Amino acid sequence: MSENILEVRDLVKHYPVTQGVVFKKTVGQVKAVDGVSFDLRAGETLGVVGESGCGKSTLARVLMNLEKPTEGSVLYKGQDISKLSGGALRRLRRQIQLVMQDPYTSLNPRMTVGDLLGEPFEIHPEVAPKGSRRAKVRELLDLVGLNPEHINRYPHQFSGGQRQRIGIARALALRPEIIVCDEPVSALDVSIQAQVMNLLEQLQGEFGLSYVFIAHDLSVVRHLSDRVAVMYLGKIVEIGTEDEIYERPTHPYTQALLSAVPVPDPTQRHNKTIIRLTGDVPSPISPPSGCRFRTRCWKAQDVCAEQVPLLETRSGSDHPSACHFAEKREIVATHEV
């Protein structure tokens, strides 16, 4: 087993809900991320899936040290990143980069591609001395499959897929070890999405990158990930290898989620069962007691309201799941191709 490059321990991020204009008082907490632990190994892709509001983007922001955690820690090679400052923090930032969802708003429209990709080198001049920057930028463009001649173009002159490539090139500029991808392909059309996914895979092989790949599309996540974490209301409910999660899911939420994914094969339409969840996701301001999924779970018992189920490997399973009644169930009929 390769070494852990990132260790996340009991991470909590709460946002205060305030009332009043002049005399603000805190009336509650949005528990966006509420006790999340996982490891990221060198060279692997960890997929994080979950529906809107489950805290996956907040997790990305804390991993990037854009937000300080309320509690818990993110350790990069043993160093707690939220305790770093000054030069040490700047050195760390080189190593963890972010690719964002929306290639339309994440690029400054007034900067040329050359400026956009050159900017990281201005902040970290040790990576590329001034004279060599244009050449570096051309190299980056070529690397992500864009024409190096287009170095003087502006973002609006590129299509969505090309802009996402610019976003990836920018994340790569400083040769990081970890790239956090927050829904990097969900704004793209299918034919373009595949191009960008293949690019991400190719770059990983070339530079030995580790990815935290956050997405809501379970098919995309399966395709790219080595291990997968499933989140619900700020907690990881199940984590395991790609096979463990997709072929042997044990948490009812994972099972329901997988069963709802439409499979692009009309011959399957009559021989699959969708597990229907009732109701909506509860508010993260006052999540249910005990297990957070119990209000929508068909297995819920009294114990689920009283005891928070721990994320641990239970008997009869081979990977951690946060359910008192974790039980293997085949949902996706997988075949090798």
Add this chain to the structure above:
Amino acid sequence: MSDILVSEQSAPGSGGSGRPSGRLLEVDDLRVEFRTRDGVAKVINGVTYHVDAGETLAVLGESGSGKSVTAQTIMGILDTPPGFVTGGQVRFHGKDMLRMSDEERRRIRGEGIAMIFQDALSALNPVFTVGFQIAEQFRVRRGMGRAEAKKRAIDMLDQVKIPNAKGRFNNYPHQFSGGMRQRAMIAMSLALDPEVLIADEPTTALDVTVQAQIMDLLAELQRERQMGMILITHDLGVVADVADRIAVMYAGRIVEEADVYDLYAKPAHPYTMGLIDSIPRMDEKGQQLRTIKGLPPNLMNIPPGCPFNPRCPMAQPVCREKVPPLLQVGNARASACHFAEELVNRV
């Protein structure tokens, strides 16, 4: 099903054939362009499709393929300017809607053809209650009194399975969750019992578990009411679950039309083939994603010949010269590719 309408896409401005066919809704050689300051974008270049009672036609395409503009033209909600219809017909029960008076078209909207949109929050009026917006139709269009209209509206909310419909009647759209809003919009569109429902990306903004609920609901309501449904989407997964027939659009044209099973089993157009090969599948392990190289064309400057030719792995010189018409190929399917026969007959 040997009656797929075949259009000569290469003959511009033919204005539709105009022959009556007993179809519920048919789009015949429709052409739409957008006149902008930067030039004329040819958004729809001869689209022909139809939908009958009780069937679901999925219109599949990527952004800019013209699938939504076709729907807007059918509904008569195309923004003019910049959008102009330059040719073709949209016939409802054999009558060309593009040549009707505004009064006649208004009567069809809602009662004949209704539409639901991707973003329910912006499709619903934020300053009126959900119940009021549904009841309004019964009052204005059916001349009902307040109390009766309210009763019917609550009944509609019930039918789309909004829990506690009575209590929810007086809620505003922002008090609904995303899935509930979509249900409310479905209730509103079905209030006047339309014969055709156009659903434009109805689940794209929703989470996957909610998406499954909404698609179920739509399929159930369609079955009960024997509506014709046009499902506009880019999602090959959703289409595989619900469609009877599929029309694939590219650069403002239908490039392939087929029964859903045929289309997935053996696509008859290289673009469809490329699309199917480029989606990651959750039920496959070790899958290699093939991609379609390049980008969709700029609609102000569509390449001569087949619009897909610059991206097509099979392109030959003829593809750069002649626009392939949408022709019947094999049984009950049509493809706009010069090599469609070869594609269908391959083993």
